[in-house]
Amino acid sequence: MAELYLGKWKLEDANKEMFNAYLEGLGVGFVTRKAACAVSADVTISLEGDIWTIKTSSTFKTYEIKFKLGIQFDEETADDRKVKTTVTLDKGVLIQEQKWDGKTTTIKREVIDGKLIVVCLLTNLC
16 A cells, blocks of 8 residues: 555645634744645655655755654654654555644545645644
């Protein structure tokens, strides 16, 4: 199942309003949100042994995480949050869960019709 994700992907055609609302919910400032929503990004996913790498690159910023499935790790996110992150692969969906300050965000990645679909969800915001 892992091989389905490996390679370079182009993130495009995002729902800009929803992505802006997600970033706002995270506490990302106005200027940074507008810049993030204005660019497309390339995502490269690789696997060496049991260590995954997800690298996201745009003209705005490049960000990379390395992890083992199911093992929690400390992550400093692209928007500078310090979170505890766990990534799992469940029924073909790569699920990244970030927890900080009693809040949770979940990033789901799934390959559908040859495209990498990314869905970002916020919970426990209060």
